[in-house]
Amino acid sequence: MSATPETAPVSPGTGGGPLLEVDGLRVGFATEDGRVQAVDGVDFQLEPGEVLAIVGESGSGKSVTAQTLIGLTRSPNSHIEGSVKLNGEELTTLSEAQLQKVRGRQIAMIFQDPMTSMNPVYTVGRQIIEAIRAHDSKVGKRDAHRQAIELLEAVGIPDADRRVDAYPHEFSGGMRQRAMIAMGLALEPSILIADEPTTALDVTIQAQILDLIQDLNRSRGLATILITHDLGVVAEVADRVLVMYGGKVVERGTLTDIFYDPQHPYTWGLLGSLTRLDQPRPHRLPQISGAPPSLLNLPSGCAFRPRCPHEFGKCKEVPGLEARLPEDPNHRDRCWLTAEQKRRLREVEGRIGLEEPRG
Amino acid sequence: MLRFLVRRVLGAIAVLFAISVLVFLIFNVVPATNPAQRIAGKNATPQLIKNVEKEWGFDKSLPEQYWTQMKLIFTGEVKSYNAHINVDERIVEGIPATASLCIGAAIIWLAFGFLFGYLSAVRSGGWLDRGLTVLALIGISMPVFWLASILLYYFTYKIELFPPSGYEPLSDPGKWFSHLILPWISLAVLFAGFYSRVLRSSMLDVMNEDYVRTARAKGLSQRRVMVKHVLRNSLIPVITLFGLDFGVLIGGGAIVTESLFNIEGVGLFTAEALKQQDFPSIMAVTLFGAFFIVLFNILVDIGYAYLDPRIRLGASAA
Ligand SMILES: Nc1ncnc2c1ncn2[C@@H]1O[C@H](COP(=O)(O)OP(=O)(O)O)[C@@H](O)[C@H]1O
Ligand code: SF4
Ligand SMILES: [Mg+2]
Numbered sequence: 001m002s003a004t005p006e007t008a009p010v011s012p013g014t015g016g017g018p019l020l021e022v023d024g025l026r027v028g029f030a031t032e033d034g035r036v037q038a039v040d041g042v043d044f045q046l047e048p049g050e051v052l053a054i055v056g057e058s059g060s061g062k063s064v065t066a067q068t069l070i071g072l073t074r075s076p077n078s079h080i081e082g083s084v085k086l087n088g089e090e091l092t093t094l095s096e097a098q099l100q101k102v103r104g105r106q107i108a109m110i111f112q113d114p115m116t117s118m119n120p121v122y123t124v125g126r127q128i129i130e131a132i133r134a135h136d137s138k139v140g141k142r143d144a145h146r147q148a149i150e151l152l153e154a155v156g157i158p159d160a161d162r163r164v165d166a167y168p169h170e171f172s173g174g175m176r177q178r179a180m181i182a183m184g185l186a187l188e189p190s191i192l193i194a195d196e197p198t199t200a201l202d203v204t205i206q207a208q209i210l211d212l213i214q215d216l217n218r219s220r221g222l223a224t225i226l227i228t229h230d231l232g233v234v235a236e237v238a239d240r241v242l243v244m245y246g247g248k249v250v251e252r253g254t255l256t257d258i259f260y261d262p263q264h265p266y267t268w269g270l271l272g273s274l275t276r277l278d279q280p281r282p283h284r285l286p287q288i289s290g291a292p293p294s295l296l297n298l299p300s301g302c303a304f305r306p307r308c309p310h311e312f313g314k315c316k317e318v319p320g321l322e323a324r325l326p327e328d329p330n331h332r333d334r335c336w337l338t339a340e341q342k343r344r345l346r347e348v349e350g351r352i353g354l355e356e357p358r359g
Numbered sequence: 360m361l362r363f364l365v366r367r368v369l370g371a372i373a374v375l376f377a378i379s380v381l382v383f384l385i386f387n388v389v390p391a392t393n394p395a396q397r398i399a400g401k402n403a404t405p406q407l408i409k410n411v412e413k414e415w416g417f418d419k420s421l422p423e424q425y426w427t428q429m430k431l432i433f434t435g436e437v438k439s440y441n442a443h444i445n446v447d448e449r450i451v452e453g454i455p456a457t458a459s460l461c462i463g464a465a466i467i468w469l470a471f472g473f474l475f476g477y478l479s480a481v482r483s484g485g486w487l488d489r490g491l492t493v494l495a496l497i498g499i500s501m502p503v504f505w506l507a508s509i510l511l512y513y514f515t516y517k518i519e520l521f522p523p524s525g526y527e528p529l530s531d532p533g534k535w536f537s538h539l540i541l542p543w544i545s546l547a548v549l550f551a552g553f554y555s556r557v558l559r560s561s562m563l564d565v566m567n568e569d570y571v572r573t574a575r576a577k578g579l580s581q582r583r584v585m586v587k588h589v590l591r592n593s594l595i596p597v598i599t600l601f602g603l604d605f606g607v608l609i610g611g612g613a614i615v616t617e618s619l620f621n622i623e624g625v626g627l628f629t630a631e632a633l634k635q636q637d638f639p640s641i642m643a644v645t646l647f648g649a650f651f652i653v654l655f656n657i658l659v660d661i662g663y664a665y666l667d668p669r670i671r672l673g674a675s676a677a
Contacts, residue, residue, distance in 0.1 A: 101578065103576055111576075113569060117572075130579065
């Protein structure tokens, strides 16, 4: 599958081109039960300063995709294909030592569970200082310590000059996630990858962390890849959205495309089960029935087929990720239904949703 | 910290008291042999036995006997039934030999245990890991007496590289060293193998932790991730084992090694005391050993708090 770039390619470093360009990314793991194709052909581009959301149920390959971007899935039993270009420079062929210079400095990453993502035996400040000094050993300890305090202040941690010397267990979950973000910002990267940054947090704290991410995105032009299983989170901050299912991108478009003109039945299902405060509880549609497919044994044809109520004969063939709306070449999906059929079928009880599968 | 120490020291005294009572009861109640008979000899007349009973206080009540016994041990006047030697003096004389043996062996086994365990974990699944695994398993499955005998036979009698046996005081370092090298190896091999396995599995667990992924994601070098994050967080199981093992050995537990190499340490004295069923000696070496086990337990707990700031000594279990 060849990706047609959404913007014309430009030479590296001149600006204007995509910051990050991912092409035909495939990641497989050799396991005892056989090969797991966790990511199966993912393409996308990240423009400077934008927020790209990757959504999908758990197990759809979001985290593996994100970690592969900075080479964290490299191992003797993983197999990685495709291309990841940062400012035009290919990352998949870099050595481990070269990649270390990219990690943290150009692309920072924060993770789902702030409770376990910091080393419990070192102070928060020391872990931030470690990141700074790993990339620039000339920075003195005292300077790095002062920078750590400034970073903690920048992410809204009160009393930063005291908290800098506290241990992670002395922070609340939300504060820890702020500290993780501070650590991510330490080297002023151009990209922040946030893998389910709010999933482990209370609802009120979730909103604060999202606000912070959005704030950093706007004030620093920090391009962000936001990974989540929750379209509600996406609605808050994303510019563009990738919907992933079974290791593949099944739909991609702008935030408006995905929320108001969704093309893939899986997206309809995600939207239908979205917690919406403007709808009374009984009107909320159920979760998509059935479980995500086992990556060891994906169904042939469209991977969503076993759970799709609209499945028909053609679905036995794998649909490509194509622009199926003539007026919008950047809104793409992997579903064989015609645009006309989709418009009709996605209306359930007066709103977008996925009805129960037949039979 | 102070509260922790006070509580632990009180606990330790209670433990030592319980152990002393237990050992006392085992020797005075369970086997109904008459110690006076043993002291007086096989062909003693009833009158002689009576005299011995009076002289050694066996005609007194058990609590009284216990009290006397403990008083003798703690004032350094306790005599063995058999040779009538001063038990405390004999233990103190044995300490330099035992300490030399145990500290030297511990340095060797920690060095190799850490080196092999670390390399195994970093290269897990590779040929180096497999080779080290085989080596460790061989080490673990070699009985100490067997290894010691082989070493003695080969290095001492066959090629005469090392002197036969005994312990030489540290005042002559060369002699001290050459007499200890084989005992050190004999004692260290098993522990080195075992510790490398424990460290390896502990490190492999830690490698799956989220914070290790964070450390890699911020661009740290592989070595730094392994040492500062993985190894650092893998130490607790090793420290726990070390506290127990070293406490036992330094408290007179290196019985086999000291006997085979004829090192006149606490372990050898323990072996003799056990062989001769000499109650005062057994009581004294048991308390001596128990003291070190309890001491190293406290040190291990202090080590935990140092290694993991989430463990606060004031709040930890007694
Ligand atoms: N190191 C690995 N070895 C084998 N399978 C893996 C590995 N990492 C992830 N997977 C599998 O890849 C699939 C996708 O995982 P992930 O990317 O974490 O999903 P998501 O983040 O969308 O919930 C899962 O089924 C997971 O079991
Ligand atoms: S291709 Fe077929 S099975 Fe797949 S989502 Fe579309 S209608 Fe459903
Ligand atoms: Mg995930």
